[in-house]
Amino acid sequence: MKLLLIHTGGTIGMVETPEGLAPRKGLVEDAIAARLPTGTDLRAEVFDPLLDSADVGPIHWNRMLDTIRSHPDAAVIITHGTDTMAFSGAALSQALAGENRRVILCGSMLPLGHGGDAETNLDLAISAIASQEPGVFLAFAGKLLAADGLVKHHSHDADAFRSQPQATPGAPKRRMFEERKLAILTLSPGIPAEALRAMLDTLDGAVLRIFGAGTAMNDAEILQVLSDAVKSGKALRAVSQCEAGGLSPGAYAAGAGFWGTGVENGGTQTPEAALIHLWLN
Missing domain, CATH: 3.40.50.1170 (L-asparaginase, N-terminal domain)
Known part of the structure; x- marks a missing residue:
């Protein structure tokens, strides 16, 4: 052997x-x-x-x-x-x-x-x-x-x-890790929209940890920041702040505004798995 x-x-x-x-x-x-x-x-x-x-x-x-x-x-x-x-x-x-x-x-x-x-x-x-x-x-x-x-x-x-169980991965677009500016960001109660915008302005993409099964604050300024980031070509992918269970967009009306920004659904991905997904896809 x-x-x-x-x-x-x-x-x-x-x-x-x-x-x-x-x-x-x-x-x-x-x-x-x-x-x-x-x-x-x-x-x-x-x-x-x-x-x-x-x-x-x-x-x-x-x-x-x-x-x-x-x-x-x-x-x-x-x-x-x-x-x-x-x-x-x-x-x-x-x-x-x-x-x-x-x-x-x-x-x-x-x-x-x-x-x-x-x-x-x-x-x-x-x-x-x-x-x-x-x-x-x-x-x-x-x-x-x-x-x-x-x-x-x-x-x-x-x-x-x-x-935590993950979906079976398909072949990634990249097989190696190129230089990219990526981070995991937590949407916490009271986070200032200007702080979120400043962070996203310096990044190529980010994993966003949101609440429960897929809700986020219905703050017009924050939703605009996310929408602007997606429109500018930044890859944003959401995962749950819960360790298990993943996301179910549409389960709660409180998440409608967030999902309307164009952020990707990370499903059951852990934050670490979602970050790697952004790096390789």
Whole structure:
């Protein structure tokens, strides 16, 4: 068996230092190698420097994608920090849609050697590469979760992730991440229209987190800002501020004005998945 390990960084490969936890090269690579069956051909792509996942973004997703595609016959494990795991899971799931690859993401809430979850998560990731089912998955807390709709719902517990069901993605228009100015914006009660306009003026597009099943404030100035942004060619996509359930435009009259602006319906997409959708479509 051929196995490609992409080690980006994160808590799983950190050690105690006088300044606090910091990454150490070789820790994850050695832990993986010690767990593999005899005869496994292990190839490792290790980021230098190793990254806290707070610093992971489009250029790193492109590097992961390039590396995966340069090893077409290898199973893939990616070790990654938990804070932006949901973004990377959505990025890889959508960019690799239809390419018949199986990728297992893995991270932990405590580092290797700390009596926590790192070792069991690695064991699960290694066992998961034996399956031929295509897709991107997260091995975490004894579960194999679809990575296209990940939600980090707890900042400390070992069982930190959930996965919200997503619509089956079609092939994206782009397979790599180009430079674009995109953001996730929350429409909160009292948000000033001028602040929203200022943000949208600097962006190529945005994901808008709106209320419940698809309502938003019936504020004429805010609706005009959104309408103007759509007419100017900016891609705006709405998702629910609720973790689960998604949007149902038309269910409430309170959302009529919002949907009349031309904002796209993100349906059941998580904010992270909707952001990646804007990047690739």
